[in-house]
Amino acid sequence: MSDKIAYARNGDIAVLTIQNPPVNALGHAVRQGLMERMDQAEADNGVRAVLIVGDGRAFIAGADITEFGKPPMSPSLPDVVDRIEASPLLVVASMHGVSLGGGLEVALGCHYRIAVPSARIGLPEVHLGLIPGAGGTQRLPRVTGVEVALDIMTTGRQVGAKEAAAMGVIDVVQDGDALENGLAYAEKLLTGGAKRRPVSEMPAPTAIDWDAAYDATLARGRGQISPAQSVRAVQASVEKPFNEGLLVERQIFMDLLKSDQSKGMIHSFFSERAVGNLPELKGITPRSIDHIGVIGGGTMGAGIATAALLSGLRVTMLEMTADAGEAAYGRIAGNLAGALKRGKITAEQHETILSQALNVITDYAGLSDADMVIEAVFEEMSVKKRVFIKLDAVCQQGAILATNTSYLDVNEIASVTSRPQDVIGLHFFSPAHVMKLLEVVVADKTAIDVVATGFELGKRLKKVSVRAGVCDGFIGNRILATYRAAADQMVMEGASPYDIDKALEKFGFAMGPYAVADLAGLDIGWAVRKRKRAEAGIEGVSTYADKICEAGNFGQKTGKGYYDYAAGAKARVPNPEVMDLIEAERAEFGSVSHDFTETQIVRRYMAAMVNEAAKVVGEGIARRPLDVDMTLLFGYGFPRYHGGPLKWADIVGLPDLLSDIEGYAKQDVAFWAPAPLLKELVASGKTFDELNKAG
Ligand code: CAA
DSSP: OOTTEEEEEETTEEEEEEOOTTTTOBOHHHHHHHHHHHHHHHHSTTOOEEEEEEOTTOSBOOBOGGGTTSOOOSSOHHHHHHHHHHOSSEEEEEEOSEEETHHHHHHHHSSEEEEOTTOEEEOGGGGGTOOOOSSHHHHHHHHHOHHHHHHHHHHOOOEEHHHHHHHTSOSEEOOSOHHHHHHHHHHHHHHTTOOOOOGGGSOOOOOOOHHHHHHHHHHHTTTOOHHHHHHHHHHHHHHSOHHHHHHHHHHHHHHHHTSHHHHHHHHHHHHHHHTTOOGGGTTOOOOOOSEEEEEOOSHHHHHHHHHHHHTTOEEEEEOSSHHHHHHHHHHHHHHHHHHHHTTSSOHHHHHHIIIIIEEEESOGGGGTTOSEEEEOOOSOHHHHHHHHHHHHHHSOTTOEEEEOOSSSOHHHHHTTSSOGGGEEEEEEOSSTTTOOEEEEEEOTTOOHHHHHHHHHHHHHTTOEEEEEESSTTTTHHHHHHHHHHHHHHHHHHTOOHHHHHHHHHHHTOSSOHHHHHHHHOHHHHHHHHHHHHHHHTOOSOOOHHHHHHHTTOOBGGGTBSSEEGGGOTTTOEEOHHHHHHHHHHHHHHTOOOOOOOHHHHHHHHHHHHHHHHHHHHHTTSSSSHHHHHHHHHHHSOOOGGGTSHHHHHHHHOHHHHHHHHHHHHTTOTTTTOOOHHHHHHHHHTOOHHHHHHTO
């Protein structure tokens, strides 16, 4: 008998307690156990009702995602839910923590549902590229009606107990202990003569305009197919008898399970959790952080300060002059007002943060008791070095000195201090209080507990933290520079920036690279190009991209860049001057122009991204392929359903990708030199994901 389900008698009630930590996922042993314990309860003399509860922190978090993709093992979850519902006994679910996916489906297989106020329900399968697969698409609409059921399924959002009760999913919301509440409720139902109430026997819900709902959901999904597929499954709940509807659901679920999108989404789910789990940090205690200093109150510094304040840290902001300090205060206050408006903080918290937790200063001495200082000053080595020399002089021993540089050498910055072991890179993405990614850049001498503190800070700020080694651009910006260069090559060969943006948006990026550049500000890339040319001793070069900037067009903030924003950002009207500049440059270099199909654009752009990513992993700048995948997902808008560039590469096949790269290399050997790691994987018939699993 399965030890995953404890069995106990309480008068005429059999209590089935699911014990599968950490979140009671419905793995094979749990499913088997539920079947056996239902048999046991029905055979147990005098039992009139069954109460199902979860041990630990949740009722049930859903199917065991680690089993997806493996050969199915009987009993299946749909069979378990049907078995529970068909019981002649009265079956009650008492829910606490989360009841997600298969967890909610088990609860819907029960005849009555009670929950504590903090309980949350949901059908998050869309986040795994799936639809509910154990009757959820057929039962939930019978309980809530079609509209509510579709909202829950297509968004995958978690719904609180009170709202779920208003929807009819939960019968009673009651404070207290789930087991005690459940027992009292079951007893009351028995005493009141309540009858079994199988959802499958409830009348079918009312139809809606299915095609319109399907089209609208597909459009919202930006290329993701599973939300729209759930519309078709719910349609079956209205149009077909219950059992036939279940078959439709099953078919769609199984088809999606085999899809590339669900492979990408499932990879994203596990990688998001694995990325912050570095073996070398096990058992390392982070330094304690309560008060942080931020130097520079521009957009980036103000964003970092805002994120820290929102997570409960005290912040001292250092600016050079009183006026600059006032402007920085204004930026932070503006960000906090936004957080208040969106309900992220209460009016009282807002007031306390501004009056007590934030301090703006103009003198370095005010940073002397900070536990960590993050500088976000102008991106130039000499400026950064000056800041670190001052920090070294004023900061207390053990304080962490962090640079938010996006490209510069953290070893060189650390070298000007007497304590390089305390120096680290913390690369935030703008706006820093919104963007989820944090690159934790580990320099040669950074102490391990400083690295652990970087990750701890990331956790506290609710970021996805990725460990990166030192190189120009670290993980993300280094790869970005390469795929942007590949896009620029295509422009020289005949694709327009608008063709490229369109193809990549179809691939799933929210914005193509040229629209992103306009949003970020074209002056940033211009400054980097000028710096690199100066470093290389190349003068007098001006590309079409430079010329756009020379004309004062820096993108959205000046109203013009690759696009003309006179009609608004959404209109995406090309700036007519851009193609003239491009044509002139093509003519100057005698480029032979040809048309690119959308597939060719995506293939080449992705090949550049994957090849550079493989170099980044091969050189140890990123520890594992999944670190690159998460960097691109959380910092660069890479579509989640492709799983990240290296998961995407595994799915399309590494040999084909390598042969594409070798093809492009015929034109530009240096730029397209295949990554040694990619060649090795192809030669040994392995995938990037196998490297993730190897740890
Ligand atoms: N299967 C397997 N493992 C799971 C899991 C699941 N459904 N849900 C969570 N876990 C694991 C996590 O991977 C993590 O493992 P590690 O500690 O080894 O990293 C551990 O449980 C704890 O999870 P979190 O770190 O995410 O903890 P949390 O408290 O932040 O969040 C949670 C808990 C809300 C349950 C969150 O984990 C979550 O959203 N899980 C996924 C829920 C889900 O998608 N369920 C639907 C499954 S599909 C389904 O049910 C299909 C069907 O209809 C048949």
